[in-house]
Amino acid sequence: MSIPTEEVAAPDSADSARIPRRQEASGGPLRVVFVIPGEPSGSSMIFARRQAESLREAGIQVVELFLASRTSPWRLLRELFRFRAALKTLQPDVVHAHFGTVTAAFAALAAPSTPLVITYRGSDLNSTPGPFASRVRACAGRLLSQLAALRASGIVCVSRRLAEQLWWRRNAVCVLPSGVDPEVFFPIPLAEARRQLGWHPGEHVVLFNAGHDARIKRLDLALAAAESASRWVPGLRLEVLRGSTPPERMPLLMNASDCLLMTSDAEGSPTVIQEALAVNLPIVSVDVGDTRERLDGVARTVIAPRDPDALGLALARILSERGRSEGRGRAGEFSSGYITEQLTKLYNRCLQRSTPR
Secondary structure (H helix, E strand, O other): OOOOOOOOOOOOOOOOOOOOOOOEOOOOEOEEEEEEEOOOOOOOOHHHHHHHHHHHHOOOEEEEEEEOOOOOHHHHHHHHHHHHHHHHHHOOOEEEEOOOHHHHHHHHHHOOOOOEEEEEOOOOOOOOOOOHHHHHHHHHHHHHHHHHHHHOOEEEEOOHHHHOOOOOOHHHEEEOOOOEOOOOOOOOOHHHHHHHHOOOOOOOEEEEEEEOOHHHHOHHHHHHHHHHHOOOOOOOEEEEEEOOOOHHHHHHHHHHOOEEEEOOOOOOOOHHHHHHHHOOOOEEEOOOOOHHHHHOOOOOEEEOOOOHHHHHHHHHHHHHHOOOOOHHHHHHHOEHHHHHHHHHHHHHHHHHHHOOO
Protein backbone atom coordinates (compact mmCIF):
# COMPACT_ATOMS: atom_id res chain seq x y z
CA MET A 1 0.00 0.00 0.00
CA SER A 2 1.36 3.42 -0.89
CA ILE A 3 1.80 5.92 1.91
CA PRO A 4 1.47 9.71 1.99
CA THR A 5 4.80 11.48 2.21
CA GLU A 6 5.90 15.08 2.24
CA GLU A 7 6.59 16.00 -1.35
CA VAL A 8 9.97 17.41 -2.28
CA ALA A 9 10.88 18.62 -5.71
CA ALA A 10 13.66 16.58 -7.31
CA PRO A 11 16.39 18.63 -9.01
CA ASP A 12 17.40 17.97 -12.59
CA SER A 13 21.12 17.50 -11.89
CA ALA A 14 23.78 17.56 -9.21
CA ASP A 15 24.33 21.26 -9.85
CA SER A 16 20.71 22.35 -9.74
CA ALA A 17 20.26 22.32 -5.95
CA ARG A 18 21.30 25.73 -4.71
CA ILE A 19 21.56 26.01 -0.93
CA PRO A 20 20.93 29.28 0.88
CA ARG A 21 24.18 30.16 2.59
CA ARG A 22 22.40 31.05 5.83
CA GLN A 23 19.08 30.01 7.34
CA GLU A 24 17.54 32.27 9.97
CA ALA A 25 15.28 30.97 12.73
CA SER A 26 13.83 33.25 15.41
CA GLY A 27 16.74 35.56 16.04
CA GLY A 28 19.81 33.77 14.73
CA PRO A 29 21.27 30.86 12.81
CA LEU A 30 19.44 27.58 13.09
CA ARG A 31 21.00 25.42 15.82
CA VAL A 32 20.82 21.64 15.41
CA VAL A 33 22.23 18.84 17.56
CA PHE A 34 22.95 15.53 15.80
CA VAL A 35 22.63 12.44 18.00
CA ILE A 36 24.75 9.76 16.32
CA PRO A 37 25.31 6.18 17.54
CA GLY A 38 28.89 5.01 17.86
CA GLU A 39 32.24 6.73 17.94
CA PRO A 40 33.23 10.05 16.30
CA SER A 41 35.85 8.42 14.05
CA GLY A 42 36.17 5.60 11.54
CA SER A 43 33.69 4.71 8.82
CA SER A 44 30.70 3.99 11.07
CA MET A 45 27.88 6.50 10.42
CA ILE A 46 30.22 8.50 8.17
CA PHE A 47 27.20 9.65 6.15
CA ALA A 48 25.75 11.38 9.23
CA ARG A 49 29.01 13.21 9.87
CA ARG A 50 29.17 14.26 6.22
CA GLN A 51 25.60 15.48 6.44
CA ALA A 52 26.54 17.62 9.45
CA GLU A 53 29.41 19.18 7.51
CA SER A 54 27.16 20.00 4.56
CA LEU A 55 24.71 21.73 6.87
CA ARG A 56 27.51 23.77 8.43
CA GLU A 57 28.60 24.90 4.99
CA ALA A 58 25.03 26.10 4.46
CA GLY A 59 25.26 28.35 7.53
CA ILE A 60 23.57 26.10 10.10
CA GLN A 61 25.18 25.55 13.50
CA VAL A 62 25.50 21.77 13.98
CA VAL A 63 26.94 20.03 17.03
CA GLU A 64 27.44 16.26 16.96
CA LEU A 65 26.85 14.26 20.15
CA PHE A 66 27.88 10.61 19.93
CA LEU A 67 26.08 7.90 21.88
CA ALA A 68 28.87 5.49 22.74
CA SER A 69 26.74 2.82 24.47
CA ARG A 70 23.33 1.53 23.45
CA THR A 71 23.21 -1.67 25.52
CA SER A 72 24.37 -0.93 29.08
CA PRO A 73 21.58 0.62 31.22
CA TRP A 74 24.08 2.24 33.60
CA ARG A 75 26.15 3.78 30.80
CA LEU A 76 22.99 4.98 29.10
CA LEU A 77 21.91 6.66 32.34
CA ARG A 78 25.26 8.46 32.59
CA GLU A 79 24.98 9.40 28.93
CA LEU A 80 21.50 10.81 29.60
CA PHE A 81 22.84 13.18 32.25
CA ARG A 82 25.72 14.16 29.98
CA PHE A 83 23.44 14.84 27.03
CA ARG A 84 20.96 16.85 29.05
CA ALA A 85 23.75 19.03 30.40
CA ALA A 86 25.09 19.57 26.89
CA LEU A 87 21.65 20.39 25.51
CA LYS A 88 21.04 22.89 28.31
CA THR A 89 24.22 24.70 27.28
CA LEU A 90 23.66 24.43 23.52
CA GLN A 91 19.96 25.32 23.52
CA PRO A 92 19.32 23.74 20.09
CA ASP A 93 16.32 24.57 17.94
CA VAL A 94 16.13 20.96 16.73
CA VAL A 95 17.54 17.61 17.88
CA HIS A 96 18.16 15.17 15.02
CA ALA A 97 18.61 11.47 15.88
CA HIS A 98 20.44 9.64 13.10
CA PHE A 99 19.07 6.17 13.72
CA GLY A 100 16.03 4.62 15.29
CA THR A 101 16.11 1.98 18.06
CA VAL A 102 17.90 3.10 21.25
CA THR A 103 19.35 6.22 19.60
CA ALA A 104 15.96 7.70 18.73
CA ALA A 105 14.40 6.72 22.07
CA PHE A 106 17.38 8.20 23.92
CA ALA A 107 17.13 11.49 22.00
CA ALA A 108 13.42 11.69 22.80
CA LEU A 109 14.15 11.29 26.52
CA ALA A 110 17.14 13.63 26.54
CA ALA A 111 15.27 16.51 24.89
CA PRO A 112 11.58 16.09 25.76
CA SER A 113 10.60 19.66 24.87
CA THR A 114 12.77 20.26 21.78
CA PRO A 115 11.55 19.46 18.25
CA LEU A 116 12.89 16.03 17.35
CA VAL A 117 13.74 14.75 13.87
CA ILE A 118 14.52 11.05 13.43
CA THR A 119 16.24 9.54 10.40
CA TYR A 120 15.47 5.85 9.93
CA ARG A 121 18.16 4.12 7.87
CA GLY A 122 17.26 0.46 7.44
CA SER A 123 17.87 -2.12 10.15
CA ASP A 124 16.10 0.11 12.68
CA LEU A 125 12.80 -0.69 10.92
CA ASN A 126 13.59 -3.66 8.66
CA SER A 127 13.63 -7.26 9.84
CA THR A 128 17.01 -8.91 9.50
CA PRO A 129 17.95 -12.62 9.72
CA GLY A 130 20.25 -14.05 12.35
CA PRO A 131 20.45 -16.20 15.49
CA PHE A 132 17.46 -16.22 17.84
CA ALA A 133 19.07 -13.93 20.45
CA SER A 134 20.01 -11.40 17.78
CA ARG A 135 16.49 -11.44 16.36
CA VAL A 136 15.02 -10.80 19.82
CA ARG A 137 17.33 -7.79 20.35
CA ALA A 138 16.55 -6.52 16.86
CA CYS A 139 12.82 -6.87 17.49
CA ALA A 140 13.13 -4.85 20.71
CA GLY A 141 15.09 -2.21 18.81
CA ARG A 142 12.42 -1.98 16.11
CA LEU A 143 9.77 -1.54 18.80
CA LEU A 144 11.74 1.38 20.23
CA SER A 145 11.97 2.82 16.72
CA GLN A 146 8.20 2.71 16.32
CA LEU A 147 7.53 4.24 19.74
CA ALA A 148 10.06 7.03 19.17
CA ALA A 149 8.21 8.01 15.98
CA LEU A 150 5.26 9.08 18.15
CA ARG A 151 7.46 11.77 19.73
CA ALA A 152 9.06 13.00 16.50
CA SER A 153 8.21 16.37 14.99
CA GLY A 154 9.67 15.24 11.68
CA ILE A 155 10.66 11.85 10.27
CA VAL A 156 13.16 11.08 7.53
CA CYS A 157 13.20 7.65 5.89
CA VAL A 158 15.96 6.95 3.40
CA SER A 159 13.59 5.13 1.02
CA ARG A 160 9.87 4.78 0.38
CA ARG A 161 10.08 1.05 1.01
CA LEU A 162 11.49 1.75 4.47
CA ALA A 163 8.79 4.34 5.20
CA GLU A 164 6.18 1.63 4.64
CA GLN A 165 7.53 -0.16 7.73
CA LEU A 166 6.26 2.60 10.05
CA TRP A 167 3.14 1.79 12.02
CA TRP A 168 2.05 5.42 12.35
CA ARG A 169 3.06 9.07 11.72
CA ARG A 170 3.40 8.31 8.00
CA ASN A 171 2.07 11.77 7.21
CA ALA A 172 5.22 13.19 8.84
CA VAL A 173 7.61 11.22 6.63
CA CYS A 174 10.08 12.93 4.30
CA VAL A 175 11.85 10.44 2.01
CA LEU A 176 15.49 11.46 1.63
CA PRO A 177 18.63 9.35 1.07
CA SER A 178 21.74 10.16 3.10
CA GLY A 179 23.33 12.04 0.21
CA VAL A 180 26.65 11.98 -1.62
CA ASP A 181 28.98 14.90 -2.28
CA PRO A 182 29.49 15.04 -6.08
CA GLU A 183 32.69 17.02 -5.52
CA VAL A 184 34.14 14.04 -3.64
CA PHE A 185 32.64 11.24 -5.74
CA PHE A 186 33.30 12.04 -9.38
CA PRO A 187 34.61 10.03 -12.35
CA ILE A 188 38.32 9.75 -13.11
CA PRO A 189 39.88 7.51 -15.78
CA LEU A 190 40.03 3.85 -14.76
CA ALA A 191 43.67 3.57 -15.84
CA GLU A 192 44.67 6.51 -13.63
CA ALA A 193 42.81 5.12 -10.61
CA ARG A 194 44.49 1.72 -11.05
CA ARG A 195 47.89 3.32 -11.41
CA GLN A 196 47.40 5.05 -8.05
CA LEU A 197 46.33 1.79 -6.39
CA GLY A 198 48.93 -0.37 -8.13
CA TRP A 199 46.29 -2.60 -9.72
CA HIS A 200 46.93 -4.36 -13.02
CA PRO A 201 45.33 -2.33 -15.85
CA GLY A 202 43.84 -5.36 -17.59
CA GLU A 203 42.27 -7.32 -14.74
CA HIS A 204 38.50 -7.54 -14.13
CA VAL A 205 37.64 -6.21 -10.67
CA VAL A 206 34.24 -6.46 -8.99
CA LEU A 207 33.88 -4.28 -5.89
CA PHE A 208 31.87 -5.60 -2.94
CA ASN A 209 31.27 -3.74 0.32
CA ALA A 210 30.90 -6.24 3.17
CA GLY A 211 30.68 -3.44 5.73
CA HIS A 212 30.65 -4.35 9.40
CA ASP A 213 28.34 -7.36 8.98
CA ALA A 214 29.26 -9.62 6.07
CA ARG A 215 26.38 -11.93 6.99
CA ILE A 216 23.68 -9.33 6.27
CA LYS A 217 25.58 -8.04 3.23
CA ARG A 218 25.64 -11.68 2.03
CA LEU A 219 29.34 -12.03 1.30
CA ASP A 220 28.64 -15.74 0.74
CA LEU A 221 26.29 -14.92 -2.15
CA ALA A 222 28.76 -12.41 -3.59
CA LEU A 223 31.56 -14.99 -3.55
CA ALA A 224 29.32 -17.55 -5.23
CA ALA A 225 28.27 -15.01 -7.87
CA ALA A 226 31.89 -14.08 -8.59
CA GLU A 227 32.80 -17.75 -8.93
CA SER A 228 29.93 -18.26 -11.35
CA ALA A 229 30.95 -15.20 -13.40
CA SER A 230 34.53 -16.46 -13.62
CA ARG A 231 33.31 -19.24 -15.94
CA TRP A 232 32.88 -16.55 -18.58
CA VAL A 233 35.42 -14.03 -17.30
CA PRO A 234 38.65 -15.83 -16.31
CA GLY A 235 40.77 -14.06 -13.75
CA LEU A 236 37.90 -12.10 -12.24
CA ARG A 237 38.80 -10.67 -8.83
CA LEU A 238 36.30 -9.80 -6.09
CA GLU A 239 37.66 -6.84 -4.13
CA VAL A 240 35.99 -7.13 -0.71
CA LEU A 241 35.81 -4.01 1.44
CA ARG A 242 35.37 -4.32 5.20
CA GLY A 243 34.11 -1.80 7.70
CA SER A 244 37.69 -0.69 8.32
CA THR A 245 38.16 0.67 4.77
CA PRO A 246 39.02 4.40 5.11
CA PRO A 247 36.10 6.42 3.69
CA GLU A 248 38.46 8.71 1.79
CA ARG A 249 39.64 5.75 -0.30
CA MET A 250 36.18 4.89 -1.59
CA PRO A 251 36.13 7.25 -4.62
CA LEU A 252 39.46 5.88 -5.87
CA LEU A 253 38.46 2.26 -5.29
CA MET A 254 35.22 2.76 -7.19
CA ASN A 255 36.91 4.49 -10.11
CA ALA A 256 39.45 1.65 -10.31
CA SER A 257 36.80 -1.09 -10.37
CA ASP A 258 34.82 -2.47 -13.30
CA CYS A 259 31.56 -3.09 -11.45
CA LEU A 260 29.90 -2.84 -8.03
CA LEU A 261 28.08 -5.90 -6.71
CA MET A 262 25.36 -5.73 -4.03
CA THR A 263 23.74 -8.85 -2.57
CA SER A 264 22.41 -7.64 0.80
CA ASP A 265 19.44 -9.25 2.51
CA ALA A 266 18.21 -5.88 3.77
CA GLU A 267 19.04 -2.22 3.16
CA GLY A 268 17.44 1.17 3.57
CA SER A 269 18.95 3.31 0.83
CA PRO A 270 22.49 1.96 0.36
CA THR A 271 24.89 4.88 0.10
CA VAL A 272 27.38 2.73 -1.79
CA ILE A 273 24.91 2.53 -4.69
CA GLN A 274 24.64 6.31 -4.81
CA GLU A 275 28.42 6.68 -4.64
CA ALA A 276 28.83 4.22 -7.51
CA LEU A 277 26.32 6.13 -9.61
CA ALA A 278 28.15 9.40 -8.93
CA VAL A 279 31.41 8.00 -10.37
CA ASN A 280 29.70 6.19 -13.29
CA LEU A 281 30.59 2.73 -11.94
CA PRO A 282 28.44 -0.06 -13.46
CA ILE A 283 26.30 -1.90 -10.91
CA VAL A 284 24.82 -5.37 -10.49
CA SER A 285 22.46 -5.61 -7.53
CA VAL A 286 19.64 -7.63 -6.06
CA ASP A 287 16.33 -5.84 -5.52
CA VAL A 288 16.91 -4.41 -2.05
CA GLY A 289 16.20 -1.05 -0.43
CA ASP A 290 15.67 1.58 -3.11
CA THR A 291 18.15 0.14 -5.61
CA ARG A 292 15.47 -0.56 -8.24
CA GLU A 293 14.35 3.07 -8.08
CA ARG A 294 17.93 4.40 -8.17
CA LEU A 295 19.02 2.25 -11.11
CA ASP A 296 15.88 2.65 -13.20
CA GLY A 297 16.85 3.82 -16.68
CA VAL A 298 20.61 3.93 -15.97
CA ALA A 299 22.65 2.16 -18.64
CA ARG A 300 25.07 -0.62 -17.57
CA THR A 301 23.24 -1.32 -14.32
CA VAL A 302 21.31 -4.53 -13.63
CA ILE A 303 18.81 -5.72 -11.03
CA ALA A 304 19.27 -9.50 -10.91
CA PRO A 305 17.55 -12.34 -9.01
CA ARG A 306 19.02 -13.39 -5.68
CA ASP A 307 20.75 -16.39 -7.27
CA PRO A 308 24.51 -16.99 -7.78
CA ASP A 309 24.23 -18.00 -11.44
CA ALA A 310 21.86 -15.15 -12.35
CA LEU A 311 24.13 -12.63 -10.62
CA GLY A 312 27.19 -14.23 -12.19
CA LEU A 313 25.72 -13.99 -15.68
CA ALA A 314 24.83 -10.32 -15.12
CA LEU A 315 28.39 -9.64 -13.93
CA ALA A 316 29.86 -11.43 -16.95
CA ARG A 317 27.80 -9.36 -19.35
CA ILE A 318 28.76 -6.09 -17.68
CA LEU A 319 32.45 -7.02 -17.49
CA SER A 320 32.62 -8.15 -21.10
CA GLU A 321 31.77 -4.65 -22.29
CA ARG A 322 34.27 -2.80 -20.05
CA GLY A 323 32.52 0.55 -20.20
CA ARG A 324 31.19 2.95 -17.62
CA SER A 325 27.61 3.80 -16.67
CA GLU A 326 25.80 7.11 -16.98
CA GLY A 327 24.83 7.19 -13.33
CA ARG A 328 26.22 10.64 -12.60
CA GLY A 329 23.30 12.11 -14.52
CA ARG A 330 21.10 10.97 -11.61
CA ALA A 331 23.31 12.42 -8.87
CA GLY A 332 21.09 15.45 -8.40
CA GLU A 333 18.51 13.20 -6.77
CA PHE A 334 20.87 12.41 -3.89
CA SER A 335 23.54 15.12 -3.94
CA SER A 336 24.57 16.41 -0.52
CA GLY A 337 23.50 19.92 -1.52
CA TYR A 338 19.97 18.79 -2.35
CA ILE A 339 19.69 16.78 0.89
CA THR A 340 20.92 19.77 2.90
CA GLU A 341 18.30 22.01 1.31
CA GLN A 342 15.49 19.59 2.10
CA LEU A 343 16.67 19.01 5.68
CA THR A 344 16.80 22.77 6.26
CA LYS A 345 13.20 23.09 5.09
CA LEU A 346 12.19 20.21 7.36
CA TYR A 347 13.87 21.78 10.40
CA ASN A 348 12.12 25.08 9.80
CA ARG A 349 8.75 23.34 9.41
CA CYS A 350 9.31 21.58 12.73
CA LEU A 351 10.14 24.91 14.36
CA GLN A 352 7.05 26.58 12.95
CA ARG A 353 4.84 23.77 14.25
CA SER A 354 6.35 24.06 17.75
CA THR A 355 6.17 27.86 17.98
CA PRO A 356 3.13 29.10 19.97
CA ARG A 357 0.77 31.27 17.93
